[in-house]
Amino acid sequence: MRNFLPIFKKELASYFTSPIAYIVYCMFLIIVGYLFYSGISFFSILSFQSLNNPNLAQGLNVTEGVFRPLYLNMGVILLLMMPLLTMRLFAEEKKSGTIELLLTNPIRDVEVLLGKYAACMAVYLVMLLLTALFPAFTTLVGSPEAGPILSSYLGLLLLGASFIAIGTLVSSLTENQIIAAAVTFGILLLLWVISWSASFAGPTWGTLLLHLSATEHFQNFAKGVVDTQDVIYYLNLSVFCLFLTLRSLESKRWRG
């Protein structure tokens, strides 16, 4: 794993020396920020009304009312943003031909893959950390619960890890970044909405679709429940996609 660090650094630098990371951060923060603003404003109005109406105050909880929907929505926005972060990982190198250099050098494919993957995860982590300023802001004016917020971030981290793995895989299959982004987006969106048909797909298929869906597994995290089966779902998805990416890199050698 000697070569992991140099690749990681190089990849990270390429994110931050180009405008990509900043633009994606900026747009992401604006959208999430807007959702946070509208959520907290609406909740504040509800709280104000509840002063006159004790019935309304029952179960009025800032964690449930603001952060649970916020993090659920953040999952959807990630789905839009993540392909933009992952599309260039391999596609760019393939287009410019530098992939040959990487693959013919005495660097193992695993090191290339993990270096790039870790760099993308690091970029994503910074993005998540920036959104942590919203709950931090809320602790100044109210009292949100720490548990559900932490579990939401754990969920987002795992969710992002699997999204990035999918994006990496798709990027390794094409040399066109737009195709990589479009296909990744399509796959992520399908994984997200697949549970919608669970209600009419019959009991067996319905359960299967629910288990496949990335949304359903995130629901628990967003409400403050950490379940091992959800954790394992995301890890499973990530590892499987990374494994396929590795095979796809390898196939470059014998496909000729």
Add this chain to the structure above:
Amino acid sequence: MSARLRTVLWILGFLLTVGGAIAYVIKPLLTPVTSVALGLGLLMLLVNLYLNFADVRRFLGKRSTRYGGNLAVLALIVLAIAVLVQGLATRHNLRWDLTENKRFSLSPQTRNILKNLKKNTEILAFYRDTEAGKQSLKDLLEEYTNSSSRFKYRFVDPDRSPNLAKEYKVAAYGTLVLESGGKREKVESDTEQAITNGLLKVTRDREKTIYMITGHGEKQITSQDKTGFSAAKQAVEEQNYKVKELVLLREKAVPQDAAVVVIPGPSRDFFPEELSTLTDYIDRGGKLLVMLEPQVETPRLSKLLEDYGIEVGNNEIIDRLSRVFGADYTMPVVTQYARHPITANFGVASFFPSTRSVTPVKKPKTGVEVQPLALTGPNSWAETDLKRLRQGSAEFNEGSDIAGPVSIAAVSSVAPKEREDPKGLLFSGKKGPPKSGKARIVVFGDSDFAGNTALGISGNRDLFLNSLSWLAEEEELIAIRPKDQSNAPLLLSATEGRLAFWFPLVILPATVLGAGVFVIWRRRWSR
């Protein structure tokens, strides 16, 4: 064969096969056209394969094909492992609830009941998609399914599946129906306590029996008359109880399997022997529901009730207000209920067509706890001059009449004490020490409120059934303390409100963008 013909054969065979397969998927019937297309297509492909066997062999022998095949097999194996791991993880999962009040955790009682659940149970929640509380109910039911693989839930939109709603006799949005082994149990509340108790009832093997006493001109459970109890019987049976008649004179004791004994509006008094049978029953921890009628004298029965702390007034309630509802003066409306499990969360009015007062005695005997249950309105009173009332007039006389609100139903629970026996003849009799468990008695001043005509009105049915289930279910029903409401409202001041806008929407993104511009410019500069 020319190469061109082969290509045509390939394409035609492929198209026919795929087309036939698609047609079969859309309409899963082997019509002649589909089967011919499929057969012909496959045949063409096979013929082609045979004709091009050398090419095919060369292709299969190529290094890349072999590697590709290996890769496909490997990928399938890894996929199978992933599915296996996921399956194991789903079956043996651990869960941590990180919320402060553990609002996504079930109570230990519920978890215990679910762990011992022997029968498959499904709960149907008749909710519209937009129904308030749907999300929190879903959260709750999700926890149920997580604790037992035998428990399933399903949301049904009664507007979209009216037939299903009809089949399950669901009349209101937000109704839950538990179904297990052919039995159904309706739950009208979405709390954990209600659902778990419903679960207990629907999975209970032994049916509880409710005995209706006859022989004193009581209301008949077979009678379809205006005041008959056939509707009441049906309602009780829908709650998964058995209903039987009981002639006290024929029995030495109340049957062992009696969950509740009901006296539905007797028009003659009881014999002393019958009353001693009842007293024995109560002292053994029996449950008794008594529904009386005004202007019917039953002094011996009244005396028995008085022993257990409940005084039956010799009067009839007059309620001026009930006229607003288009009824007789003697049909009081009850909107005020005392705090009691029977009337918990009970907010609807109930109507009593002619009732007498039923009040707790001033000084109940030791071991007897008694409280009123339902009170008439402040404009009502208990008229004692029944003679004048029969002639059609009534007015409130201070002193003789009781001013409203008047209690028309009372509840008494009797501790299983040894019978008072001042002469020291304790247990000299037949039975030995009484069984443990408090006896419970509910008395209504009226029986017609549960008759065929009035049962469907407003809250009558619920009041009647709640009383019965409180009497019948005591040992099994569990009480689950509702979760502490974790109220965390949040009020933004004007400044904070502005900050909540500027900080996430402007300041933060601008900072990030500024950092980017700075980094990129510096790189250009340094070049």
